[in-house]
Amino acid sequence: MDVVQKKKIGLTVVILAIALIVPLFVTKPYYLHVITMCLLWAFLASSWNIFCGFAGQLSLGHGIFTAIGAYVTVILFNEFGISPWIGMFAGGAAAVILSTIIGYPTFKLRGAYYALATVAIVSGAVVLLENTMSIGPLHVGGAEGLIVKLMGNAPAHFQFMSKVPYYYIALTMVVIIVVFSFWLKNSRLGFYLSALKEDEDAAAALGINVRNAKLTAAAYSAFFTAIGGVFYAMLIRYLEPLAICGPLMSNEMVFLAVVGGSGTVLGPVIGGISLHAVSEIIQFYFSDLAQGFHLFVYGLIVVFVIMFKPLGIIEVVQKYYNRFLGTSDQKEDESSGRHSSGS
Amino acid sequence: MDFLSALVNGISMGAIYGLIALGLTLIFGIMKIINFAHGALLMLSMMIAYWIWKFSGINPYILILIVSPLMFGFGYLSERFFIKPVLDRQKDVREPIAVLLLTAALAMVFENLALMIFGADYVMAKTTVTDATIVLGGVTLSAARFYALILALVISSAFFLFLQYTELGRKLRACGQDRNTALLMGINVPQTYAIAFGIGTALLAVAAIVLLPFYYVHPTVGNVFMTKAFIVVVLGGLGSVPGALLGGIIIGLIESIGAQYMTATLTTAIVYLVFLLVLFIKPSGLFGSKFEW
Numbered sequence: 240m241d242v243v244q245k246k247k248i249g250l251t252v253v254i255l256a257i258a259l260i261v262p263l264f265v266t267k268p269y270y271l272h273v274i275t276m277c278l279l280w281a282f283l284a285s286s287w288n289i290f291c292g293f294a295g296q297l298s299l300g301h302g303i304f305t306a307i308g309a310y311v312t313v314i315l316f317n318e319f320g321i322s323p324w325i326g327m328f329a330g331g332a333a334a335v336i337l338s339t340i341i342g343y344p345t346f347k348l349r350g351a352y353y354a355l356a357t358v359a360i361v362s363g364a365v366v367l368l369e370n371t372m373s374i375g376p377l378h379v380g381g382a383e384g385l386i387v388k389l390m391g392n393a394p395a396h397f398q399f400m401s402k403v404p405y406y407y408i409a410l411t412m413v414v415i416i417v418v419f420s421f422w423l424k425n426s427r428l429g430f431y432l433s434a435l436k437e438d439e440d441a442a443a444a445l446g447i448n449v450r451n452a453k454l455t456a457a458a459y460s461a462f463f464t465a466i467g468g469v470f471y472a473m474l475i476r477y478l479e480p481l482a483i484c485g486p487l488m489s490n491e492m493v494f495l496a497v498v499g500g501s502g503t504v505l506g507p508v509i510g511g512i513s514l515h516a517v518s519e520i521i522q523f524y525f526s527d528l529a530q531g532f533h534l535f536v537y538g539l540i541v542v543f544v545i546m547f548k549p550l551g552i553i554e555v556v557q558k559y560y561n562r563f564l565g566t567s568d569q570k571e572d573e574s575s576g577r578h579s580s581g582s
Numbered sequence: 583m584d585f586l587s588a589l590v591n592g593i594s595m596g597a598i599y600g601l602i603a604l605g606l607t608l609i610f611g612i613m614k615i616i617n618f619a620h621g622a623l624l625m626l627s628m629m630i631a632y633w634i635w636k637f638s639g640i641n642p643y644i645l646i647l648i649v650s651p652l653m654f655g656f657g658y659l660s661e662r663f664f665i666k667p668v669l670d671r672q673k674d675v676r677e678p679i680a681v682l683l684l685t686a687a688l689a690m691v692f693e694n695l696a697l698m699i700f701g702a703d704y705v706m707a708k709t710t711v712t713d714a715t716i717v718l719g720g721v722t723l724s725a726a727r728f729y730a731l732i733l734a735l736v737i738s739s740a741f742f743l744f745l746q747y748t749e750l751g752r753k754l755r756a757c758g759q760d761r762n763t764a765l766l767m768g769i770n771v772p773q774t775y776a777i778a779f780g781i782g783t784a785l786l787a788v789a790a791i792v793l794l795p796f797y798y799v800h801p802t803v804g805n806v807f808m809t810k811a812f813i814v815v816v817l818g819g820l821g822s823v824p825g826a827l828l829g830g831i832i833i834g835l836i837e838s839i840g841a842q843y844m845t846a847t848l849t850t851a852i853v854y855l856v857f858l859l860v861l862f863i864k865p866s867g868l869f870g871s872k873f874e875w
Contacts, residue, residue, distance in 0.1 A: 297679050352816075356858065356861050358809065359812070362809050363855070363858075366847055490686060493683065530697050530701065530702060531801070532694070538687050538689075538691035539691055541687035541690070542684060542691060545668060545683060
């Protein structure tokens with residue numbers, strides 16, 4: 240047991256150490272940007288997973304939370320000069336309020352009906368955003384999009400000339416979400432969620448307040464998703480309704496989480512990093528081949544993972560991880576969550 | 583456009599929405615799957631029809647006889663190869679969510695396949711029908727929309743009769759009511775599922791062809807119609823055939839009449855709002871059974 244414990248700690252330290260020195264070896268800004276985006280997607284997939292994976296709800300409309308987080312933060316910054324470091328909490332709070340407002344009527348819907356409702360809500364949000372040029376004196380930008388006011392190299396305003404700080408911020412975000420997911424999964428709420436994932440009626444019969452459990456988990460999920468949206472806005476420095484809120488944003492979170500392994504702590508991180516990396520690599524090398532080729536392959540990967548590895552890539556990783564630890568393959572404990580982070 | 587022509591246009595566009603929703607409602611009613619690849623399959627049908635028309639010059643309406651069987655085969659095989667394995671695994675799950683995600687991923691594959699093969703250009707089958715108009719009781723209507731309305735009504739009615747009165751129709755409905763009991767009655771459920779998916783896709787091909795003479799085709803054209811088809815289906819009641827047609831016409835009317843009095847944005851927002859209200863107040867829709875959801 241002692242050896243196993245040591246190995247776990249050792250592996251965590253090695254992975255974190257490698258993650259920390261990545262910018263020393265990857266000096267080309269483009270590559271670092273791609274790696275940062277991989278981390279961001281890992282973060283977003285994990286944020287989605289907190290509610291949808293743990294509680295088994297299929298939300299195809301999480302783009303609305305990235306959008307509200309990003310828009311609130313950027314508008315506060317552009318109009319009032321409030322630093323995004325502070326504004327992101329306002330964005331997160333707005334997302335929590337929105338998730339509660341959406342949650343009350345939608346959480347009584349089950350399965351496919353819930354998924355459809357989220358699709359309708361996010362589609363409506365895109366239409367509204369595209370057609371709102373301004374709210375009172377506040378500039379929203381409509382379909383043209385919203386440009387983040389440039390400050391040069393201003394760490395106090397979440398703007399850096401180099402890509403390196405963004406990388407470290409994204410890495411920190413991923414570490415935080417993994418630790419949070421691990422804590423949540425092993426908390427009372429986490430057990431409630433996995434109970435209602437299995438059978439909502441049975442969970443309610445056992446005395447679990449299903450609605451409150453869902454609302455709380457959804458609020459956490461919305462908050463982190465909004466923070467992801469803020470990071471996206473500050474990295475790209477341009478908000479466009481379709482990109483931040485549209486089906487690509489909403490669906491990609493889901494695909495990445497499912498390919499990695501939804502409902503697990505590390506699955507969405509592994510899925511987010513690996514699948515997004517594959518997609519970027521294909522796009523980089525084969526974009527001349529045919530338009531849409533990388534998304535075609537991406538879609539096929541998702542299809543085949545759902546068909547042949549229903550529990551996600553984490554299943555395979557878990558096997559090698561157990562072998563590395565020297566524990567038996569059958570022992571499906573939550574050890575995957577015990578060592579934090581991944582890169 | 584005065585009120586009366588807005589009314590007629592709304593009904594004809596709504597009938598097309600209904601026709602698109604018909605396949606969706608059939609697949610849901612029988613297999614309990616929300617088919618997120620529906621829009622992509624519509625787009626594929628439009629693309630295939632367009633290219634056959636382009637190279638052969640056959641009247642698009644006659645192409646229904648070619649494209650529908652083709653899409654039936656495509657739908658049948660897609661179900662067999664992709665959906666069936668996942669569905670089998672989730673046999674005892676009430677809401678097969680993995681299948682839903684699978685169809686969403688398939689949509690991505692189909693869309694980008696079309697992008698790779700056909701390119702991102704906007705194309706339309708401009709025939710003699712495109713610019714022709716028909717005067718109907720003082721209302722001028724584009725001929726293409728008029729034919730679309732007629733075809734949608736004929737196909738929907740025929741499909742309804744097929745479900746009610748043929749052996750295969752009864753088999754399909756039996757599987758929809760209870761697949762295990764249907765299996766016990768000696769119905770080949772897996773094959774019936776594949777047929778249902780095939781018919782749903784073939785119905786889409788009809789919708790694709792009536793759209794072709796007046797609607798531009800491009801790889802993401804399906805998205806517009808798919809979201810509307812979802813709304814229509816929930817409004818009419820998931821699994822209900824008359825509900826799909828009626829729901830389609832209601833949405834078509836809201837759009838065309840709404841456009842007379844307010845901006846298109848507001849109309850779209852109202853359509854979503856109606857959808858959400860129906861979902862919250864009466865999720866079973868106008869015609870759906872109460873216990874389905």
